[in-house]
Amino acid sequence: xxxxxxxxxxxxxxxxxxxxxxxxxxxxxxxxxxxxxxxxxxxxxxxxxxxxxxxxxxxxxxxxxxxxxxxxxxxxxxxxxxxxxxxxxxxxxxxxxxxxxxxxxxxxxxxxxxxxxxxxxxxxxxxxxxxxxxxxxxxxxxxxxxxxxxxxxxxxxxxxxxxxxxxxxxxxxxxxxxxxxxxxxxxxxxxxxxxxxxxxxxxxxxxxxxxxxxxxxxxxxxxxxxxxxxxxxxxxxxxxxxxxxxxxxxxxxxxxxxxxxxxxxxxxxxxxxxxxxxxxxxxxxxxxxxxxxxxxxxxxxxxxxxxxxxxxxxxxxxxxxxxxxxxxxxxxxxxxxxxxxxxxxxxxxxxxxxxxxxxxxxxxxxx
Numbered sequence: 001x002x003x004x005x006x007x008x009x010x011x012x013x014x015x016x017x018x019x020x021x022x023x024x025x026x027x028x029x030x031x032x033x034x035x036x037x038x039x040x041x042x043x044x045x046x047x048x049x050x051x052x053x054x055x056x057x058x059x060x061x062x063x064x065x066x067x068x069x070x071x072x073x074x075x076x077x078x079x080x081x082x083x084x085x086x087x088x089x090x091x092x093x094x095x096x097x098x099x100x101x102x103x104x105x106x107x108x109x110x111x112x113x114x115x116x117x118x119x120x121x122x123x124x125x126x127x128x129x130x131x132x133x134x135x136x137x138x139x140x141x142x143x144x145x146x147x148x149x150x151x152x153x154x155x156x157x158x159x160x161x162x163x164x165x166x167x168x169x170x171x172x173x174x175x176x177x178x179x180x181x182x183x184x185x186x187x188x189x190x191x192x193x194x195x196x197x198x199x200x201x202x203x204x205x206x207x208x209x210x211x212x213x214x215x216x217x218x219x220x221x222x223x224x225x226x227x228x229x230x231x232x233x234x235x236x237x238x239x240x241x242x243x244x245x246x247x248x249x250x251x252x253x254x255x256x257x258x259x260x261x262x263x264x265x266x267x268x269x270x271x272x273x274x275x276x277x278x279x280x281x282x283x284x285x286x287x288x289x290x291x292x293x294x295x296x297x298x299x300x301x302x303x304x305x306x307x308x309x310x311x312x313x314x315x316x317x318x319x320x321x322x323x324x325x326x327x328x329x330x331x332x333x334x335x336x337x338x339x340x341x342x343x344x345x346x347x348x349x350x351x352x353x354x355x356x357x358x359x360x361x362x363x364x365x366x367x
Contacts, residue, residue, distance in 0.1 A: 039094070060316065063086045074239060079245045129210065130199055135186060175197070191218060192227060257273060266359070
């Protein structure tokens with residue numbers, strides 16, 4: 001990708017005024033079998049300090065604790081789980097916005113965890129993040145044009161005031177905003193418009209990979225679909241790869257090609273979105289699916305809900321064996337003693353085009 005030329009990957013879409021989100025995202029994305037991002041045994045542990053003045057380390061919060069994951073070029077991988085399960089920390093670790101304490105992250109074959117600051121800065125142009133709270137992620141003292149143009153300055157793209165101004169205008173048009181509003185401040189925009197500013201800023205470096213960290217969670221329902229449509233259209237037109245982080249399995253199902261489910265720092269299930277949502281193979285995923293409302297009142301009244309008992313254990317002191325066992329309605333003898341590993345499972349009568357994996361003793365393999 002040239003830093004001085006406008007991206008030519010299919011041209012720039014102008015707006016996202018279409019209808020609802022794609023029901024079959026895989027039919028419109030350019031997903032391939034090539035792995036763009038890969039983690040191996042990834043860990044992010046935060047020290048717990050006590051004493052005066054909090055210098056002694058008494059333990060660690062295991063926010064991400066041994067995650068193996070692959071994101072393929074051109075796909076949207078949904079990452080779903082309850083608040084506090086480590087999914088946002090995992091997304092930040094892929095970009096080294098937080099430092100991993102163990103394991104590796106590879107981006108397009110390069111070991112991100114081993115790069116020095118100079119090499120990491122060069123690689124970061126190809127990676128970006130869209131944050132959950134668009135107001136908190138924008139400097140209220142800077143115009144939105146300055147915020148969008150900041151990555152251009154950092155990476156030395158489109159040098160010269162006029163060229164940079166023109167590029168900022170292009171990016172604003174891409175996300176459905178008027179370039180005439182580049183001199184406005186974040187408080188002058190609605191929540192949906194501010195998120196569009198955040199998307200434009202993420203696109204400024206012409207990245208290959210974007211971590212979307214709960215990008216619609218803080219938005220009104222009326223504008224969530226518009227923002228999702230924009231993200232999906234940009235993916236199709238620009239060949240982007242997404243990690244879409246959310247606590248909402250229904251939203252993830254609509255946008256993702258594959259879904260990974262996290263619980264207490266671990267990935268417990270991963271597979272095609274239709275398989276994970278339609279035939280979950282881990283008891284935790286079953287509970288998440290049962291919590292998704294059904295839009296047909298008769299079916300909503302009749303369906304069985306799975307209510308998990310107890311609270312999520314502390315990531316500073318996770319249970320032995322299976323981490324979900326303290327809340328699992330299907331717990332049995334091996335669960336407290338052995339740590340289950342991800343394995344290929346049979347999710348239904350029809351064979352899936354992609355492997356469906358789950359980490360559960362119900363499928364017979366222990367760690």
